Amino acid sequence: MRTAPIGSRYDVVVAGARAAGAATAMLLARQGLSVLVVDPARRGSDTLSTHALMRGGVYLLHRWGLLDSIRATGTPRIDTTTFYYGPEKVEVAIKPRDGVDGLYAPRRTVLDETLVVAAEEAGAEVVHGVSLDSLVQDAHGRVRGALVATRDQTVIRIEADMVVGADGRRSNVARLAGAEVEHLSPNATANIYGYWPGLGINGYHWYWMAGAASGAIPTNDDETCIFAGVPPTLFHTERWRGLEWLYHRTLAAVSPELAAWSHASGARPKLRAFAGSPGFMRRPVGPGWALVGDASYFKDPITAHGITDALRDAELLSRAVARGTDQAMVEYRETRDMLSRGLRDVTDRLASLEWDLEEAKELHLQLSQEMSAEAEFLAALGPQATRIPTSEALALSA
Numbered sequence: 001m002r003t004a005p006i007g008s009r010y011d012v013v014v015a016g017a018r019a020a021g022a023a024t025a026m027l028l029a030r031q032g033l034s035v036l037v038v039d040p041a042r043r044g045s046d047t048l049s050t051h052a053l054m055r056g057g058v059y060l061l062h063r064w065g066l067l068d069s070i071r072a073t074g075t076p077r078i079d080t081t082t083f084y085y086g087p088e089k090v091e092v093a094i095k096p097r098d099g100v101d102g103l104y105a106p107r108r109t110v111l112d113e114t115l116v117v118a119a120e121e122a123g124a125e126v127v128h129g130v131s132l133d134s135l136v137q138d139a140h141g142r143v144r145g146a147l148v149a150t151r152d153q154t155v156i157r158i159e160a161d162m163v164v165g166a167d168g169r170r171s172n173v174a175r176l177a178g179a180e181v182e183h184l185s186p187n188a189t190a191n192i193y194g195y196w197p198g199l200g201i202n203g204y205h206w207y208w209m210a211g212a213a214s215g216a217i218p219t220n221d222d223e224t225c226i227f228a229g230v231p232p233t234l235f236h237t238e239r240w241r242g243l244e245w246l247y248h249r250t251l252a253a254v255s256p257e258l259a260a261w262s263h264a265s266g267a268r269p270k271l272r273a274f275a276g277s278p279g280f281m282r283r284p285v286g287p288g289w290a291l292v293g294d295a296s297y298f299k300d301p302i303t304a305h306g307i308t309d310a311l312r313d314a315e316l317l318s319r320a321v322a323r324g325t326d327q328a329m330v331e332y333r334e335t336r337d338m339l340s341r342g343l344r345d346v347t348d349r350l351a352s353l354e355w356d357l358e359e360a361k362e363l364h365l366q367l368s369q370e371m372s373a374e375a376e377f378l379a380a381l382g383p384q385a386t387r388i389p390t391s392e393a394l395a396l397s398a
Contacts (some may be wrong), residue, residue: 013132037116051225058104060312074095077101079280133146143253145289163290165291173289181281183278190236197265319381346366
């Protein structure tokens with residue numbers, strides 16, 4: 001594995017080699033663009049994530065020819081999603097359609113690596129242990145490349161026609177480019193989760209009560225991710241008692257079934273916590289730069305749609321970059337907004353945890369409608385556009 005970039009000129013530099021960045025790089029490289037991806041993290045490392053994929057995300061993995069690779073890792077197929085509203089149980093079958101035989105929730109160590117390998121096979125250069133330090137701009141303010149830094153603080157200048165920030169909520173690219181927040185969602189949940197072995201749980205299970213939520217997500221290695229979500233104020237005031245205390249207390253209140261499953265397992269997995277963060281939408285494009293994934297658009301994990309967002313927007317952004325015009329980038333922004341607003345608003349309302357169960361059911365119906373519309377939009381997309389040479393693209397956008 002290389003420890004530093006070997007080139008000085010690329011069509012596109014991508015900051016971030018996780019789901020959004022690796023997928024964007026793969027799609028661009030498949031269209032013949034030269035792509036460099038840099039990421040400061042260790043290759044194959046895990047990250048905080050809900051990691052459940054919804055239909056649109058699974059469809060894209062199928063479209064990209066990667067779903068078989070995900071299945072080959074032992075990622076279980078999800079055939080049902082069950083919602084629990086107090087004593088009421090609503091089970092929804094996942095119907096096969098458009099190459100999607102079910103849903104999947106691969107660990108990020110599996111999904112991210114699958115996308116990195118696919119990006120490399122397409123011709124992208126992916127380098128871990130290297131971070132984007134600053135942007136290179138011309139006299140008119142257009143981004144023309146970046147300075148990247150290795151772990152030994154060697155700084156390398158890279159020229160590029162486009163720099164893509166796929167570097168998360170605290171995006172360095174967004175900060176350096178001055179990408180303003182265009183929408184801020186007021187609500188957030190704090191989540192505690194762990195991976196429980198050998199429970200034999202099938203399907204997604206989502207449990208709801210006013211003031212809290214929990215769920216079970218089967219994933220790789222015969223493990224189930226069980227999470228508990230509470231208001232951030234409760235998380236901060238009660239955390240002194242310990243994560244385990246708050247986690248098990250919440251499970252017992254929201255989902256005695258999950259509490260019993262976890263207790264019967266006899267395991268004590270390491271718990272991980274996300275204290276919560278308001279959702280936002282940033283302006284995702286500017287002269288010579290673009291944002292994708294959480295750098296562009298982040299919403300609360302309570303609807304487990306973040307990775308599907310990332311894959312969807314990687315598809316949309318790669319199409320825009322390949323077209324090579326500023327108008328294409330404007331259309332990327334408009335399409336992202338169109339597909340995101342409904343999902344964003346429903347998620348924010350659910351994240352408030354201030355609803356009764358009847359409203360929660362109505363919100364989930366709206367969520368289902370939004371996700372169905374998104375999946376239909378993605379399935380209707382035609383083939384990727386042919387890349388326009390840079391000189392012609394600049395003439396078109398002038």
